[in-house]
Amino acid sequence: MTSHYNVLVMAKDTVRYPDDVVDEIDALVADGMFESKSEFYRFSAEYVLTLIDPDHEVETFNFDEIKSELEITDTGHTAIANPDGGTFFLESVITVRKQGLRGNFEAAEQFIDTHYDQTDQECIILEELLGTYRLQSDSS
16 A cells, blocks of 8 residues: 655744744744744745735645634735735735835834734734844845
């Protein structure tokens, strides 16, 4: 009898985050919203990718279950679509990315703080994105 297993190959990537973001993530894990920090990071990355590209094939284990437990619905995000079809969150990702690439970290932080509550899921994701640009800047 032959058995076939789907093997998911994963790369290890080290990313630095602001202490406040890590504290928020630790609190989510401690509260049981995520089993581990790794699960949070994998879910967050996949979630942003699905927002940017609806055809993205999710590989994170239990993605839909986690999304359901967090009460994230696709209708909530499409309901706030801009006239061009984009969402405010997608526009925010683009803004934070632009500022991060330019090294304007304070401007990106101000944008996030102005438009999002620090406990919003979108806020945490945007801060995580900004953290990747800080890391790139630090290693340059």
